[in-house]
Amino acid sequence: MTDSDFSERLLAWHKKAGRHTLPWQQPRSAYRVWLSEIMLQQTQVATVIPYFENFIQQFPDIVSLAAAEADQVMGAWAGLGYYTRARNLHAAAKIICEQHDAVFPENYDAVLALPGIGRSTAGAILAQAFEQRHAILDGNVRRVLSRYQAVPGWPGTPAVEKKLWALAERLTPDAQIADYTQAIMDLGATVCKRLRPQCALCPLQAGCKAFAQDSVSEYPSPRPKRERPLRSVRMLILSRNENEILLVKRPSSGIWGGLWSLPEMPQDMPPQQYCREILGVDIIDLQEVTGLRHGFTHFELDIHPVRAMAGGFFAVNDDADQLWYKLATREGGQPPGMPAPVAKLLQQEFG
Numbered sequence: 001m002t003d004s005d006f007s008e009r010l011l012a013w014h015k016k017a018g019r020h021t022l023p024w025q026q027p028r029s030a031y032r033v034w035l036s037e038i039m040l041q042q043t044q045v046a047t048v049i050p051y052f053e054n055f056i057q058q059f060p061d062i063v064s065l066a067a068a069e070a071d072q073v074m075g076a077w078a079g080l081g082y083y084t085r086a087r088n089l090h091a092a093a094k095i096i097c098e099q100h101d102a103v104f105p106e107n108y109d110a111v112l113a114l115p116g117i118g119r120s121t122a123g124a125i126l127a128q129a130f131e132q133r134h135a136i137l138d139g140n141v142r143r144v145l146s147r148y149q150a151v152p153g154w155p156g157t158p159a160v161e162k163k164l165w166a167l168a169e170r171l172t173p174d175a176q177i178a179d180y181t182q183a184i185m186d187l188g189a190t191v192c193k194r195l196r197p198q199c200a201l202c203p204l205q206a207g208c209k210a211f212a213q214d215s216v217s218e219y220p221s222p223r224p225k226r227e228r229p230l231r232s233v234r235m236l237i238l239s240r241n242e243n244e245i246l247l248v249k250r251p252s253s254g255i256w257g258g259l260w261s262l263p264e265m266p267q268d269m270p271p272q273q274y275c276r277e278i279l280g281v282d283i284i285d286l287q288e289v290t291g292l293r294h295g296f297t298h299f300e301l302d303i304h305p306v307r308a309m310a311g312g313f314f315a316v317n318d319d320a321d322q323l324w325y326k327l328a329t330r331e332g333g334q335p336p337g338m339p340a341p342v343a344k345l346l347q348q349e350f351g
Helices: 003-017 030-039 045-058 062-067 070-077 084-099 108-112 119-130 139-148 158-171 177-190 271-279 340-350
Strands: 230-239 244-249 281-288 292-295 300-314 322-326
Touching: 003 158, 003 177, 030 045, 030 084, 030 119, 045 070, 062 084, 070 084, 108 119, 119 177, 139 158, 139 177, 230 271, 230 340, 271 281, 271 300, 292 340, 300 340
Parallel strands: 230 300
Antiparallel strands: 230 244, 244 322, 281 300, 292 300
């Protein structure tokens, strides 16, 4: 199969079987394509769609996104995970307003310079929004190309990645760039899947070396296994009545950056001491409750919650970094963003 055959077969397949009604395709704009590409980093289309639609309703353009408070942006993102993406998106919107007159840039280097945008994402945005010829190499494309050419090795290594980029550049056609870009991503997502690939439906089967060798499942080579370390944290569920619990705003960097969460107590400090010395509050009815485990990319986190009621004098008032969250009414003090495991923990405790 020639390089032109590759793109022609892929485009013909896409015309009949590709995805043409995704919300960021109708209407298609640089802003909507950019937002979708950031959300789709490490997240599947089905998960992204409702978040995308809600986000667009709140921030319909770059100007509204740049003008929003960080809490608003994080609130719209809450539950989607990998929160650095949201912070970078917000920062990039401000840069576009300040340096590009609120118009998404069409220059590759300018796009690449924006926070949260790497080589593949920049290429995908410019290809789909402006029909510019740029190769892409997201996870789906890596898998398609690894199998098509039977490229050995884990794609995360520099040598293998270099080979795949060269192949991606070579196979990208000179016309119908937006359709081609969507087509190769769609093929990886719906046909050339990681598990149970549907080779019988693949338009590239005739030229696929992995298929010819009956070794499709061997490509791409998996990431070398490593055991994820286990960490633990004690969280305080502090109530001042039956309806309000204390939440604190996390630092902007690190996990759950900028979201509202439960206070974390040092492992070696008794809850009574923590509450009195750090929060300025006496507690009663102290009890340990059922925790949960949450998985991150590089580690597992065991959350051990302790529940208590504020008693007597307490000096904890609402401010920029802490608030009393009204569980029942969701009014006056509702945090705009909360980590999914914390929300799950509160649902577990309060229903």
